[in-house]
Amino acid sequence: MEYILQPWPWYISGPCIAIIMFLLLYFGRTFGMSSNLRTLCAIGGAGKRVEFFKFDWKSQRWNLVVVLGAIFGGFIAHYFLSNPINMDLSEATINDLTALGFNDIGQSLLPPELFSWDAVFSIKGILILIIGGFLVGFGTRYAGGCTSGHAITGLSSLQLPSLVAVIGFFLGGIIMIHLIYPILF
Structure with missing residues (x-):
């Protein structure tokens, strides 16, 4: 029996995001990738040259979990949760993408012409x-x-x-x- 993976429905993923946001707000934390990248730059020594990166990055170590989660989550999603079937796109979208020079439209989320x-x-x-x-x-x-x-x-x-x-x-x-x-x- 072949099982085809589907995206999580909104009524599962939406409440999961809401729960995470509630927990972050409850503990006085914020979510965002740029703050994580700022922490990584500060760890790498960027604070020696740029004032913006001079801060106590050790107090922000917790948010590096977001970076690791993005990396590992992307890996897991691509290799274990992806649905390898072609995408069903409208004829208008296919015509627009063909006019822009894309080939094999709908066979990949990341077209090789760009990626x-x-x-x-x-x-x-x-x-x-x-x-x-x-x-x-x-x-x-x-x-x-x-x-x-x-x-x-x-x-x-x-x-x-x-x-x-x-x-x-x-x-x-x-x-x-x-x-x-x-x-x-």
Whole structure:
């Protein structure tokens, strides 16, 4: 008997996120990847050169579990929980992706045109990584947190700056995919 894995339904995953958020708020902690990356940079000695990284990183060691969870969770999800069937995409989506130069549409969540080593190590790929990394880092610092921190922790604790940031993230995504992405690809 073959068992096909399905994504967790919203009524399981949603309450799991809510329970984690309740526990974090109860213990006075916040969730977000950028704070974890800041801790990693401080551990690596970035505080010797940049004031932002000068803080007591030992008090933040607990949130490195999030980084480990993302790494191991991604590994487990990919190798043990993935459903290897093709995706059922609309004809309009297939036509749009074909016009952008994608092949074998729907056979992979990570198209090789973007995520192969050849694409990453091309001049265009390296420039996109450097410029994109700078923009994400700048935006995260400017917004006072990352998308997960604002969207999950900030919104669940009813912070108005997080609502503004999340609206900005969505507007930036819409601008990127409809205006900038077609120029790049």
